[in-house]
Amino acid sequence: MKRTGILIVNLGTPNSPESKDVGVYLREFLMDGRVIDIPFWKRWLLVNLIIVPFRAPKVSLEYKKLWLDEGSPLLVYGKALVEKLGERFSDEVTVELAMRYQNPSIEAGLQKLRQAQVDEIIVFPLFPQYASATTGSIAEKVMAIVQNWNVIPSIQFINSYHNNEQYIQNFADKVKQDLLKYEPDHILFSYHGIPERHLDNMNEAGTAWCSHTGNKCAHCSARKPYCYRSACFETSDLIAQKLHLDETKYTTSFQSRLGKDPWIKPYTDATIQELAEKGIGKLLVVSPSFVADCLETTLEIGEQYRELFMELGGTEFHFTESLNADDDWVKTVHALIGEKMGLSAELSTGSSVRFPSDLNQMAGAN
């Protein structure tokens, strides 16, 4: 019987909210050459002498606000998701949670799959829109580890699902509830940003690939899934279409800027200012690049952007909760993985199907 290992991977978490552990986490994260893509020695100086000493104490206070008994929100939601997924798969499937930075590590997760003697591994990054700094980094790490194994099983990466029908529906359902509850004047889809340079570097031919302008990202007209910016715009459009929203009723922007280099635009803070100046009173913010609530949603959006909007004359500010470990989102992840396992769409979207056992039973196998 074929055994499958599934590795669900999110960004990371410090071991505790204390400044020292946050520093260790930030150092591992920001020393990743896919995150801060400058020569090693410059990155080392920047991260160790400037960013971490100033940022760790501040971020530690933020983690302390959100920390739960069992750990950081990303860890808690990740564990709940993996537990629910495990219940949906049969005994031949092993599901493990890993964090790209700190613990549980990708190394530990892969080791558990190896011990379970899986024949294939499916890596599912909790990032719907591909970016080299997130999905790319996870793939690099996984490949660096398995290259030392004697038996390297078949490995598949689920690189991008920014336009997946079920993922779009999951967010549309959440937004719909808030539209009915708050009746906002406008919806802002705010995604985590990346430096513009990261998109320029994508073109192997060496020329800039992404136009960085317009809402259709003109040079990426085919809306290639690997242009993070285009993918984010497409996600917003698809959610808006599900909700029959007029184009004038929503905007897409990018948050969480770090450093002085240009990041993809429009920036969320500038967009909030423009919306307030246009007279938008009631604003609903949605963040589809985060499938679990974390510092960047609960605090950056829920506190900092709320404060900014209200200071600028806004009357109501609401934030749509992320998918976290909602049952409908679990079904989506189950279906996306099922597809990679070669199961039919019908079976993989069925909520009560425990595959592959069901498939085997249907085929009369043991």
Ligand SMILES: C=CC1=C(C)c2cc3[nH]c(cc4nc(cc5[nH]c(cc1n2)c(C)c5CCC(=O)O)C(CCC(=O)O)=C4C)c(C)c3C=C
């Ligand atoms: C959603 C996708 C994400 C992309 C793309 C991304 C790129 C990216 N991030 C930084 C710097 C930081 N990000 C931080 C936290 C953080 N980022 C994401 C997601 C993406 N990052 C998540 C899910 C989180 C975790 C938040 C949590 O609650 O644990 C941080 C740490 C917090 C802070 O200091 O603000 C930094 C730093 C860069 C430089 C970058 C692209 C190059």
Ligand SMILES: [Fe+2]
């Ligand atoms: Fe980030």
Ligand SMILES: [Fe+2]
């Ligand atoms: Fe682009």
